[in-house]
Each structure stands twice: as structure tokens, then as C-alpha cells.
Amino acid sequence: EDQARQRAVEPSDPYSGDPQRHPALRVNSAKPFNAEPPPALLGDSYITPSAIFFKRNHLPVPRVDPASYRLRVEGLPRPLSLSLADLKSRFPKHTVTATLQCAGNRRSEMNAVKQVKGLNWGIAAISNATWSGALLRDVLREGGWGPEAAAAAGGGGARHVQFEGLDADASGTTYGASIPLNKALSEEGDVLLAYQMNGEDLPADHGYPLRVVVPGTVGARNVKWLGTVTVSREESASHWQQNDYKGFSPGTDWDTVDFRSAPAIQELPVQSAITQPADGAVLERDADGGVTVRGYAWSGGGRAVVRVDVSLDGGKTWQVARLREGEGDGEGEEEQGEATPPPPPPPLPGRAWAWKLWEVVAPLPPGEQQVEIVCKAVDDSYNMQPDSVAPIWNLRGVLSNAWHRVRVTVRED
């Protein structure tokens, strides 16, 4: 215990205050800490336990004293300084189940095409949790934001909400990002200033005591250890908003890239991946010759996944997976008899923030020893995943959402 306290105050290592992590995590970077759960574990539960929820830190985890903590809210007629107690007592508590995904999820598949810059994420830099807190919209309105303030802002007015974290590098530069103001203000945007994850205080790795949760939007804008919120005409000036987390053409390289030419990633495109079996697995061909394939599917912008197609022959023929039922989500329930009451109405269009887990039990192609299993998802705007990685390859290795493929070997009994 003494040793632990010692480590925590060791001034030479800014990461000495980082929390303990779950040993099952696959670590992509220790300092800052970046790690993802094993895929099979991820695909096991609709709500990802906080301990194995993917960790994506850009900087050391700051230690924040909850008693003296204040959230500053700027760029409003009445700037605010809110304690945790204020956030919990002065605004209705709102709970949202939302999937977060790192822009770099599945980057390793881009690296396999051609080297990119970034952490070598597998398919598990995505997780799903329930988040509770105050609606950002309510807080902005408390600060006097409304049609009049919008008009008074003048000259085109405010268009963005900037977030600044309390995590900082040695020079004092903090993490920052921004989102469009209309997302923050929308009644249907569900943007949270969250103080709870899965029913408990936020863990240190996930932003204790307060983070932004921007459902449907890339992880990078869901700023943790939130210090300041600013309504502004400008996007965040941070490195991560301006010169990172943007998509480019496969032909663009580090000599020709102009970061101003591409928009900052906000909503993410439709995504899916196979969590079971694992790539390279050896399967026994059992009596009925079937294999169980499971995975996740999700899309940004609140677009619901409406179908997942699975192929056992590398994409030549397809069958439709069963969408597994999520908590508080009757949409995936396909086994109801006529006596079962009808499922609850689906979420309003544009508010499907949570992923869907899916499953298909399918016969293995007879006689084949090498089988390529493929999945692709479709969302309710009928956007689909691109077939292959090379044409969406980009120098930063983000937005890797081609069909997911796992190759398995089938052993005859």
C-alpha cells in the first residue's frame, strides 16, 4: 500500500496516478493507456461491463477532487460554474444507452494494407454502456441560451460547442474537441454531461467525475474529465479537432495532406464485426455441420442497424443474421409466438444510439477446409459497409468499416 502511494506521487512519471486496469484487456499502449477487451468477451454482453469497456486515453488520467470540482460553461448570456451537486440537483437526470467507438477501431486491417499512423486497434475499440447525467441542452438553456441569444451572437452566430478536458501534457496543453451546436441543442440529440456509467460513478479511466457523452458521434468528441464547455462560432482549435480524426482519400499521403480540406469526424459510418469465431480459429465439423457466428453492428448519427448479412463463402452468398434482443429494446426479438404481446415501439428515428448484437447459426460449406466468414451491416438510411479495405485506406487509419472477414480452418471429425 505504501508502495502504491509512493508510485502515485512519483513526479518523474505523469502516468503514476493512472488507475489499475482489468487484466483481460489487450493493451495497445501503456502510457497513455489504450486497451480493448477480447472480442468474444465483448460480444457476450449487450451492456459492456465498465472494467472491460475499451480505454482510449490521450494523456495521463487526471485526479480530480469531486468536492472542489467545478464545470465552467462559457459563451452564454449567463456563464455558469457548476459543482457536481449542482449538476445532480439542478437538472433532471437523463439516462441513455449509447455505444462509443474509437475512430481508429479496426485500424489493424488498414495497417495490413499499408502502414498507417496510430494505435493498432483490433475490432474491439467499441463498447456499449448506459450513461446518466444532465442534458447539455438543459445546462445551456440554464445559462440563457435560446433563440434570442442565438440571434444576439450575430454574424452567423455560434455553431459549435467546445469541450476542454482536465487531462494535460507536460506543457499544460489539455485535450479538446467540439461538436455542432445543433446536435447539442436538439431535443433529440441526447447529449449528456454524464456523471454515471452503468449505474455507478464514472470510473477514473472514463472521465471521473464528469464527461460528455455525444451519442452517435465518434469517441474522440466525448471528452472525459470535462473542465470547460464553450459555445462558440469556431470549432475547437485543438490538435485532435483540426489535425487529426479526419478522413482522406487513399491517394493522399503525409506529403500532400491538407487537414483543412476535410471535415472533423463527427457521426461515424455503419459498422459491424464478427466477435466469434476468432480469425484463425480451428473449428471441428460437428454432426450437424453448423457454426455459430456472432458479432456487433452499429451506426453513427442515431441510425438503427436494420439488417446484418453473413456469408460463409467469402461474400458470394449471404444470409440474414438474427438481431439479438438488447436491454430495453424489443426490436431484435424475432422468436415471439402469436400469444406474445407486440414489442414496444422502436426508438424514434435518429435516436438509435446503441449497437445490436447479432447471431447466425449456419451450415459450414461441405467439403471446404478453409472458410472465410464475412459480415456486413445495413442501417436505416440503407447505408452499407464498403466491400474492401484498400479503397477506404487513409493515412491516419480511421473509419475502418469494410466488411469484416475472419478465416477459419474446419477440421473433420
Add this chain to the structure above:
Amino acid sequence: EDQARQRAVEPSDPYSGDPQRHPALRVNSAKPFNAEPPPALLGDSYITPSAIFFKRNHLPVPRVDPASYRLRVEGLPRPLSLSLADLKSRFPKHTVTATLQCAGNRRSEMNAVKQVKGLNWGIAAISNATWSGALLRDVLREGGWGPEAAAAAGGGGARHVQFEGLDADASGTTYGASIPLNKALSEEGDVLLAYQMNGEDLPADHGYPLRVVVPGTVGARNVKWLGTVTVSREESASHWQQNDYKGFSPGTDWDTVDFRSAPAIQELPVQSAITQPADGAVLERDADGGVTVRGYAWSGGGRAVVRVDVSLDGGKTWQVARLREGEGDGEGEEEQGEATPPPPPPPLPGRAWAWKLWEVVAPLPPGEQQVEIVCKAVDDSYNMQPDSVAPIWNLRGVLSNAWHRVRVTVRED
């Protein structure tokens, strides 16, 4: 003239009252009339002239007397019956530039994979126009729609707005469709009850005297010759909402299809196509060896196209096209010097209803006689078009948005 009048009242042909059409149109079906413009003409102008705007009729064009016309608005605390004069005088006039696309655009490419059911559209069942009229939102509010009415609707409440056209078949069945209520009510939805197209009264083929324009949403929901608007708990019960205009897996055929299993198409996925050169064109290799490639790109749901990639080698290497400037849209302007004033701010996220035309001038691959030119677009959710047609093939031939490919022959000078 007598002859024309004669034809118009000929009772044996319900299409005898249909209007004259522009001779440049390529006719896919005469009765009902369905036709598209030549691609090169389409790609020539940001605003498509009404005469060559694609025509997609399901039934005979009804003749509506503007003096006696009334729009009925139902499912509200105060049902409305509105004359054209009411619509023009009692509600602010709102103008939107919006691209409409038929669900079946580019169906011919699916037919080339395997026969589908439907009109054999080329790449021009898409066009762009300015539309003016009353906001549906304003009309619904005039009828008393608001939070209280929503609550009073009870039991989950209203979720849809149904539209019924005045066009009918011999049995009296009218065209019908619906959209989600939150799209209709949103301040940022821009749903119009439009009485003008490109600054003039709606042409007969485009819904005179009144149609719905639902920006970002498939053409089929933009009901023409609008008779009735109904706020409802249910989607439209029409054939076109329930048993048509839905997407399915490539493995689903007419024996296995269950139309209840898929959502009605609303927002469309990201799309682009090459309008010049034409497929099969013979190009002369000129002195500088360059070819000019032009096309359109668009995405549903108000998502802006942010990039178009073009390949002259079948998709192996890519370059970025120049987005041509649209009217009232400075985003595509890339040729400004430092003296030019900055472009106007882009439309708010989620309200990019109009397409972008694009162009690239590129060297033809040296020595090659057969060149495959390919384009693919990316929208601001970073959704991309799928690579190939077969994996998105569906029995109704809708949502055909794979990379567009044209094969040209290069003749040496």
C-alpha cells in the same frame, strides 16, 4: 386543338390527360409516364430545368382545378381544409434547394447482375430543383399540433405523417406514403408543402398544384398532387409504403421475402455517378492525354458530400475530384485566391439537401486502350459507397449505389 381536347376526354385511356413532355427524355414507361434525362444534360446544370427533371409517375396525372382545390389536414386538434390561397397567404413562404432521387435510380446495374422487378432506370432518376411553399411544420402547428396534442394522442402517440395523392387507379386507389413525424416537425427538417418548382407553379408532372417535398428522403415519399395529410400512429397503409420501396438481402427472393421485416426506405444512402464520359464512349487521346470526368454526388438525410474519389484504373488508384460550385453554395469553390472573400458558412450539419456536381481532369493511363473510370463519394458521416453491385443486389432493384463504373475506349491520334 380540337383533337387534343378530344384526346383529353377519351374515357378509354386514363392517361389521355397527361401533359406533353420534353423530347430529350429517355422514356422507361409511357403509361404511367416514367422518364429520365440524358446523363450529360443532367450533369450540365446544378439546378435541373423542370422540363428535363426526371419524371416518376405511378398513375395517370390528375387534372386538378386550382380554384376548388383544398388540402385536407387530419389527425390534429383542429383539422384544416386549406385552399391554395390559404397556403400562400397564411404561412411564410419557404424555399429549399433539394435533390430528389428515385429509389430505383441505377436499377439497370442490378438488372445486369440478375433480373429484378421494376423500371429499368439508368443513372439519371435523380435531379435537383428549388422548391417553394409552406413548411409542413407550420401547417401542423396551425392545426394545433404541439407538445400537448402529442401527449393527448396517448398510448405512444403519433409517429407518422401520411400523405395521400389525388392520382388514382381505375378502382379509385390513390397513391400514398408516409414519413416519420419527427422529420415533419423538426425545425431543421425543411419539409415543404410546395406550390412552386424552380420559381414557377409546379408542372403537371411534378404535382400541380401542391406536393410534399421531403428533403433528404427517397422520391417515393414526396407525394405529388397532394390531397390529404394525416398525423397518425401508423405508417401509410399503401402498397408503396408497406410492400414496395424496402431493401432486402441479396439472398432474399420472391418466395421468401417478408415485407414486414424491413423498414420503409426514408433517408437514402450516399450516391454518385459519372455523367461524362458515357459508358462505351470512344475518346481521342489528345496532346496532353487528359480526359474530363464529370458527375453528381449526393447523400440522404441532409448529409453533405465531402469528397468524391475518381479512379482511371478500375479502382486501384484514386484522385480527388473538384466539387463544382452550386448556386448559393460556396463549399465547392476551390479556386479562390487570397484576395477572394471567404466563402459563406456551409449549411448547418444535417441540412445539405442538394447534390454536388464534380469534375476531374486527369491524364489517361498511357498505353491503355480500354479504361474503366470509377467514382465513389463520401458524405459527412463518412459513409461511403459499396464497391460492387452483387452484394447489395435486392429483388426490387432499389438502393443501387455501388461505385459507378464507365468503360471507355481510347483511340490514339
